[in-house]
Amino acid sequence: MWYGKPRRLRRGGCHGELSVAGNTVTGSSTDLLTTVQGALDTHDPDVLVCSTSEIVPTLHEMATAAGVDDFSLSRWPDVDYQQLASRSTYSSYGRVGHSPARYNVPGRAIIDESNTFFYGETNLDGVLDLVSRSKKPVQELAWASIGNVLTAIQICEANDRGVLVPWNSWRHEFYKPMETLHDADRGGFIFAPEVGLHENVHELDFSSLYPNIICTRNVSPDVIRCDCHSDHDDVPGLGYSICDDRGYLVDVLQPIIDARDDIKAAIRREQDRDDPDEDRLAELEGRSGALKW
Known part of the structure; x- marks a missing residue:
């Protein structure tokens, strides 16, 4: 696993600061690119953990501007990186959110700390555990939602049963008056305690x-x-x-x-x-x- 965190790193900038593989380096674009390429050659990581996936195009643009022709995050000699999705905004439950652009580095998985739930709430071992259960790729699982991963686990169970899974969900709930x-949508009831100091308070957790x-x-x-x-x-x-x-x-x-x-x-x-x-x-x-x- 390799970790890269940009600090004051700008596209086209002459100097910047970057944390990579536990070390912080400050210097010119060539210095930063040399450090990154050296860490890749030394560790040959399968997973790149980045504070933001924007570091991928930024580094390659820096290499182009600095005339560094042999820089590449990829394990494939002919493809440096690919953009899978552009940044976008979305609305969920009345709130507007931001989804950053997503990138792919051939031969390695990217975990974007600015766009991951499971890695942020657990760690790489937790992500890999869910990969084994859902059969989703590491990179895809890292940015997936809870419902998305659970649906994938459900699809695995259906496949084990020999049950066909429709491409799109079409079965909706029955009509209800x-x-x-x-009567059906009954939420939990919270008892408001009396204000004051209480002793012998116990908690039960299911x-x-x-x-x-x-x-x-x-x-x-x-x-x-x-x-x-x-x-x-x-x-x-x-x-x-x-x-x-x-x-x-x-x-x-x-x-x-x-x-x-x-x-x-x-x-x-x-x-x-x-x-x-x-x-x-x-x-x-x-x-x-x-x-x-």
Whole structure:
């Protein structure tokens, strides 16, 4: 893994500062490019972790301006880098966000710290754990959302079952009258405590609450309101039936729940050792954090 962080680095600038592979170098464009190329030749990394992916075109433009013809981040001699998507803005839940441009360096994966959720919330071990479960490439998973990764894991389960997956989602919810929506969409209730000093206060925390509800109650779209149990009233207040057959979503989530429980147990065992392995703990905590999300 190689880390590059630009500091006061500008396109076409004569001098700048760059942090690469744990070292900070200040100097001319040629000095910076020589340091970067030397780190690549020494470490030959599979993953490039950058504070921003904009460093990729910036370095190549610097090489062109400085007349450095043999500079390349790529492992392919004929392709230096590719732009996969332009920067854009988007709207989600009433908020406008910014999506930076995305780049590809042939032969290596890029993790852009300014455009990643899972790497920011966990670490590389957490990202690689989800790669093994979702079959998504490292670079794609790094910028993916939680829902995107979970959908990929669901598709893997469907493929294992020999079930065809439509190219685009087309199945929508059944029509519901307003009174059914009112009864079904019941959120949690928060009790407001009395203002003041309280003693003997206890906290109860459910481990993986919603996934465990799904798995223990067999909540899955393929078994809810099934025709074979239409006379059952399994969901209080709604009259929905739930089939006795094991739901597809349960087979997706139960392995994740079990894996996180095993990892958390391994963390406790490592912490209880007289001389815990900090690298091992970081790996386990990264994997546990990724599965939590």
